[in-house]
Amino acid sequence: MSAPTDPGPARRGLQKFTIAACLLLLLAVADACWLAIGDARDLFRVVAGGAARASGDLIVPADRQAVSLHERALAEGPALLERYVHAELDTPDLDVRFVELQGRLWRAEIHASAGAPAGEHRLTVRFGNQPATEAPTYTVRIFPDLAALRADQPSLLLRLFGLQPVWVVLGALALALAGGALVYRQAGQDLERLLASGVGPIYRLARRAHGWEVVFGLGRVHGVRPGDCMTILDPGRRAVGFLTVEEVETETATATVSLEANIGPGHFVARPERPGNPGKEDA
Structure with missing residues (x-):
């Protein structure tokens, strides 16, 4: 079992910000998936008096002449694209201008006249001399x-x-990553301040036959030695018991306490002799 250091106001604020960014990310991902499923690829929306982007797949016949014509259309570029790709509409209120051809994917702008009435219209995109019955149709x-x-x-x-939704996904992902990095950095700073005050979090509690094996975050670099008597603090930093250090590593130490001891993963261990920490006489 392990316990993080108690977060301060700054870290709690960053955590809430990161959680909010993650929730926004989940919402945006769900919204993007719903858009991909629920929106028809052959439907284009445009406001009267405005323009909208459109794209679709070009059906190129498999004969040699059509393949050669397609290669020529790619070579000549967007300026001459309308020589090869034709838009047929059932209303004069719409105008389609092709702007790009990449492989068999065409892109265009659909312009609607200012007085165009609301409603649906049929758009057919033909390549070369392709019959209209073989060309794809759009709404x-x-x-x-x-x-x-x-x-x-x-x-x-x-x-x-x-x-x-894709832009919200990217923005929320950036915010969540930035927030997570700041929380991690703040947690490190909080831990450094905690250790500097002579208090270390409990990193692990392992139940043994003879008691709890406790590993906590104070070691040789903090002046801890085998045999030292340390104070056990509850999550509110109140003294609730003592333990005796058995093994010491560079930044951690190990001790054993009875199974009846008041200790848990949210507790801390402190050096009683440090100013500002509870001493033996305080317990």
Whole structure:
């Protein structure tokens, strides 16, 4: 069994901050998973008078001519992309501008006119002379304003704040890691101050036939020697008993106390002769 040092106000604040960041991270991960499951890949949302990004897979026929045409489209770049990739819409209120082709993945911007009525429209993306019946189709959903668009999102973060869950995941992960590192650093500083005052935490309690074997965080570097009588402190730092040091290492020592002794993983061991710590005469 082991016991950490009692955290001070600064460390407790950092711990609460880190826990909050971890909870936010879990929420964002769950929200991102729900978005991936609940949102259709062939659905694009756009506000009337605005624009939205879109992407999809290009279906390239397996014949030699189509393969050659595809290679040419990749070589000529985005500026000439609309020579090879065509968007067909069922309304004049929408306009699609292709901006990139990577392998068979196309990216585009969908623009909706300011007076476009709310509703759904069909978008077909053809490559070369591909028949429309063989080309993939998508749905473009137009909304009157941003609030209506957000309300249609399956993601809670998108609905409430307009934030993609992945960015919240990355931000919360950074905060959780930073908070954890600060808590670890603060814990080390708290332990150093505790040891400097002559008090060491109990690191391990092992039940033996003849009593509790106690390993605590004071050793030769702290002036502890075999045979020294040490004070047992409860979690509130009140003296509740004594123990006699049996073995001493560089930074730890070992002792044995009876199974009836008032001792637990949250207790401490102190040098009675140190100023500010309970002495033998105080117990």
